[in-house]
Amino acid sequence: xxxxxxxxxxxxxxxxxxxxxxxxxxxxxxxxxxxxxxxxxxxxxxxxxxxxxxxxxxxxxxxxxxxxxxxxxxxxxxxxxxxxxxxxxxxxxxxxxxxxxxxxxxxxxxxxxxxxxxxxxxxxxxxxxxxxxxxxxxxxxxxxxxxxxxxxxxxxxxxxxxxxxxxxxxxxxxxxxxxxxxxxxxxxxxxxxxxxxxxxxxxxxxxxxxxxxxxxxxxxxxxxxxxxxxxxxxxxxxxxxxxxxxxxxxxxxxxxxxxxxxxxxxxxxxxxxxxxxxxxxxxxxxxxxxxxxxxxxxxxxxxxxxxxxxxxxxxxxxxxxxxxxxxxxxxxxxxxxxxxxxxxxxxxxxxxxxxxxxxxxxxxxxxxxx
Ligand code: MLT
Numbered sequence: 356x357x358x359x360x361x362x363x364x365x366x367x368x369x370x371x372x373x374x375x376x377x378x379x380x381x382x383x384x385x386x387x388x389x390x391x392x393x394x395x396x397x398x399x400x401x402x403x404x405x406x407x408x409x410x411x412x413x414x415x416x417x418x419x420x421x422x423x424x425x426x427x428x429x430x431x432x433x434x435x436x437x438x439x440x441x442x443x444x445x446x447x448x449x450x451x452x453x454x455x456x457x458x459x460x461x462x463x464x465x466x467x468x469x470x471x472x473x474x475x476x477x478x479x480x481x482x483x484x485x486x487x488x489x490x491x492x493x494x495x496x497x498x499x500x501x502x503x504x505x506x507x508x509x510x511x512x513x514x515x516x517x518x519x520x521x522x523x524x525x526x527x528x529x530x531x532x533x534x535x536x537x538x539x540x541x542x543x544x545x546x547x548x549x550x551x552x553x554x555x556x557x558x559x560x561x562x563x564x565x566x567x568x569x570x571x572x573x574x575x576x577x578x579x580x581x582x583x584x585x586x587x588x589x590x591x592x593x594x595x596x597x598x599x600x601x602x603x604x605x606x607x608x609x610x611x612x613x614x615x616x617x618x619x620x621x622x623x624x625x626x627x628x629x630x631x632x633x634x635x636x637x638x639x640x641x642x643x644x645x646x647x648x649x650x651x652x653x654x655x656x657x658x659x660x661x662x663x664x665x666x667x668x669x670x671x672x673x674x675x676x677x678x679x680x681x682x683x684x685x686x687x688x689x690x691x692x693x694x695x696x697x698x699x700x701x702x703x704x705x706x707x708x709x710x711x712x713x714x715x716x717x718x719x720x721x722x723x724x725x
Contacts, residue, residue: 361483370473370648370691373503374675378685384710384717386641386702387685389510389659391575393633395614396626399574402609402617411609416601416667418444418583422612425619426583435555441587441602444615446580446607448540448569453478454603455565455584457535458595466500470689472510472538490695493520494527496622503528505554506538508545511692511701512662513654515550521557528563535564540582543573543631545657561587565596572659572705574618574627581607581615637711638704644715659704662689674700682717 368376371388378387394400417423423439430437445451452474465479469488479486487498491514494503505524516524528535535554542552549555554560569582576582585594607615617623638655645652645663652663665674671688678684678700689699704711 359481361481364480365477369477370687372393373691374685374687378679381679381683382682383679383685384706384714386684386706386714387687387704389572389705390577391630391634391705392707393575393630395575395579396618396623396630398620398623398626399614403614406610406613409609414606414612416604416606416611418442418598418606419609419612422566422616422619423583426585427614429619429688430555433534433553433556435553437555438588441585441593443584443586444607444612445567445569445582445584447571447576447582448538448567448584449474450535451582452538452567454599455567455596456482456484456502457599457603458592459534463501464499465504466498466533466691467504468509469502469694470511470692470699471506471691475504475536476693477503477507488693488695493523496527496530499531499532501531502534503531503535504538505535506540507551508541508654508658509698510538510541510658511654511660511687511689511696513656513658513660515545515656515657517549518551518557521551521554521560522686525557525560525563528558531560533563534592535560537564539566540569540572540659542568543627544635544659546635547657549678550657555585555587557702560591563590564625565590565592570615570618573631575630576615576618576624579611579614580630581611633708634704636708637708640708640711640715641702641704644718645681648718655704661702661704663700663702665689665698665700668698671697671700682721684714684715684717 370445374387386674423442425443427437427439447512461482464485466487467475537554554564570576586596641661642655652661655661671690687701689696
């Protein structure tokens with residue numbers, strides 16, 4: 356058989372699988388993968404329990420209308436008007452961030468921030484696309500690209516673009532006749548009301564941007580699986596994506612979509628807000644400890660990740676081994692998010708509160724992160 360040779364250009368394993376492998380069976384404090392630790396909101400549980408008693412056959416590939424309408428309503432207070440035909444219900448942002456590439460040519464040049472969520476790089480390597488890397492900040496007018504990834508709030512650094520900065524990217528995309536793939540998975544963690552939580556809050560973004568969002572972190576759906584992808588008609592890509600989805604996807608289960616609808620209801624938003632506040636409380640505990648220890652970091656204020664500089668010029672994997680072996684703490688090495696992440700390390704605020712308190716206690720006890 357002839358296999359896809361591009362796979363030979365990938366790292367041997369996916370970042371979070373590698374970390375899971377290295378820490379399997381160990382009694383450790385897990386501040387690595389951004390996996391939620393609080394249960395689903397009560398309103399979501401009862402909606403799913405009820406839905407389980409209702410019989411359904413195949414649903415609409417694009418998602419049930421009741422949930423697409425709920426997504427439209429979720430965007431309205433952001434000042435974003437959507438049509439429900441622009442909303443596609445997914446099984447989470449990760450899948451669609453990869454799947455969307457089906458509708459773009461493999462000859463396209465892709466611009467990817469560095470450091471960033473590794474799915475963007477890996478899925479484009481699989482397709483053999485040319486990748487150019489960009490630092491966080493303003494677009495470089497000298498660099499040409501057809502597909503532009505933006506993750507804001509950024510995973511892993513926790514940085515968030517303001518409206519002017521995002522406007523510059525929208526203008527750049529339009530000038531390049533490019534599409535922006537905007538990953539908004541962490542939008543619910545933005546605290547500063549001046550910061551945008553959707554790219555469609557930026558003028559003209561509906562002409563050039565596809566937005567991916569997820570209930571994984573917002574509503575504790577990492578194991579339940581539901582999110583959405585917005586493909587505005589103005590991009591000219593909506594029908595293509597619909598064609599792709601109706602062929603390759605049979606939709607998210609009815610039970611899960613009823614749970615997602617409940618998560619987006621006014622009561623669901625209030626209940627989920629309490630969980631988000633709890634995680635941001637975890638972020639504060641981490642930041643307080645780092646402040647006390649004089650460790651440089653970013654993030655944590657409008658995002659659930661804290662991005663710190665490894666002490667003693669350690670590489671990020673050296674620091675990973677050090678924290679794991681000496682303090683039984685698991686984090687995520689910055690190099691796993693791209694070359695620009697080398698020398699940095701990510702801590703996740705999604706960990707259990709008691710684990711975070713204990714981990715920060717251990718670091719304080721040794722007075723520095725050593
Ligand atoms: C992360 O830790 O970066 C995320 O949990 C990964 C993901 O959402 O797939």
